[in-house]
Amino acid sequence: MVGILWGPYQDFLKDLSIFRAMKHSLPTCAEQILAGWIEGRRVDAIADLPAVKEAGLARADVTAFIDDFCGVYLPWALNAVRGYVGSIAPNLVAESWLSSWSAMVHFGLPSPKAAIFYALGLRSREAAIRCAEHCPEPAESLRLTSWLANLADDEVQRWQITA
16 A cells, blocks of 8 residues: 555655645655554554664654654645546546545555544544454445444454454
8 A cells, every 4th residue: 555655655746845845854764654654553663663763763753754744744645636636537436545545644544444434433543443354345335334333332342352
């Protein structure tokens, strides 16, 4: 997933005005931080990655990168691309995926379904990931909300404990 996002960033997104206006340049391990974040890792686990340690980044630096780059800049750029794609060649599938990528980056989740569950009210990234793994519905399904509403809290907690 990170390659799908990092390639376009390197190819053309980095030239968007929002990235040129960033106060700080990206750390050398930006791709690894993004990968860890999208995989659903906690900040302390990302800060312990060899590339992050080698770059000399503290946990606060990783948090700042995630807050700025993953929380604001990259989701904004992906939404801008989604709007552009929608204006030149409307394609609901492309627009849906670009919207999903934006939410996945913003929330730090590995799948569109996990991002949807998080946006629907699960305020635990781990719970959203487990629900996405266990839900038989596709991400595009209108039944995701009812599946989540009918899910028992103790079942989600059991998934978290066994994982």
